[in-house]
Each structure stands twice: as C-alpha cells, then as structure tokens.
Amino acid sequence: MSQPLHTLRQTVGAPSLMxxxxxxxxxxxxxxxxxxxxxxxxRRLALDLVAVDLDLEAISGGTALPAVQAEIIAPARRQGYQKIWLGGISLGGLLSLCHNADTPGSVDGLCLLAPYPGSRLTTNAIARAGGLEQWQPTPEELSDPEFRMWRWLQAPPADFPAFVGYGSDDRFAAGMKQIAACFPATAGLAIPGGHDWPVWQVLWEHFLDSGLLLR
Known part of the structure; x- marks a missing residue:
C-alpha cells in the first residue's frame, strides 16, 4: 500500500487554493x-497553499497525479474551495499540464514556472509535423501523457486562466515559449535568467501581482 503524499500547507481559510x-x-x-x-x-492574499512531495518512481509509474487528485484536489473541492489552481516548476509544470489535460475540470487555473516542454521524442515529433498547429497525433502517441498535454494545448478553453513564466536563457526556453503562446498574451512572461530559483522567485511574485487569481 502506498504512503499518503507528504505536503506542506499554509492556510488562512481562503476561498482559493494553489x-x-x-x-x-x-x-x-x-x-x-x-x-x-x-x-x-x-501580500495578504486570500490564497491557501499546499506544496507536494512527488516521488520520481511514482511519476514514471503513473500513480503520482492520480494521488494528487484523490488526496488533495478532490478533498479540497468537497471542503468548498471556490477556485483551485495547480502549478509547478519545471517537471512540476509539465505534470500540472498533463493532469489538466487528462482530468478536465479538476482545476480552475494553472501557474507554470519554467514548465518542462517534454522529452525530445515528443517535441521533435511535433516539430517534424510542421509545428503544433499542423501536428495530428497518432493513437500510439496519445498513449503518452506528454502528447496528450500537447493535444490539449492545441485548443485550450479561451477563458482558462494560465500564467507561463520562464527565464529567457533557460535551456528549454523555446519549448516554454511555445507553451505560453497557446494561452492569451497576458499569460506569458520571459525574464532574463536561466533554469534556477532566483528566476522562479521573481516569476512567482509576478504571478501573485498579476491579478490572475482574481479573475
């Protein structure tokens, strides 16, 4: 039997959860x-936070995200949160997108900081097709959560709030820019820097100050 997810929480009884x-x-x-x-x-924001530990073995085995849904997101809905946001850094950003694609309606917004765009196998296949607009996924590709994520990104709901921030010198910046382009222009932000905490800290503050949480 798997152990419950380990989390760190900051709660003030807010109507929204990240x-x-x-x-x-x-x-x-x-x-x-x-x-x-x-x-x-x-900032005295009306926002509760829960940060999650995820085991790489559970991620690769496909059990991590169902556990997040069952142990955190679904109970939060029952507790009466009006809005639930899902966010993450790097691999956590990719996982947030994958969960949103596979569990539509589970969350109300995404905060993606330097979201990993997926393996070269995934991104190269889309590039070979002529880009995301031209790419038509095969049934075999759609057995992979990364490809399902990109399929969702082909046509996300127009009113779905998302923040995509990354460092312009990040080694994955091209893929991150492509993710950001799938959402409204106000949702994407590139700042100087690479794939590291000083960049992510600044981007987090930009997100908190953006007003997206209030929409």
Missing amino acids: VLLPGAYMTAADFEQAGFFTAVAK
Missing part, C-alpha cells in the same frame, strides 16, 4: 525555503 508540484529532485520544503509561502502572506 497546489504546487515540485520539479525533479525538489521537495515541498523547497517552495517554503525559496519564499513562496512568505510572498503570499506578505
């Missing part, structure tokens, strides 16, 4: 240590 998924080799505690919780508290 669920944060870590990048590879990160933990829930990294969000707290990087000041993500403090940034929300300092």
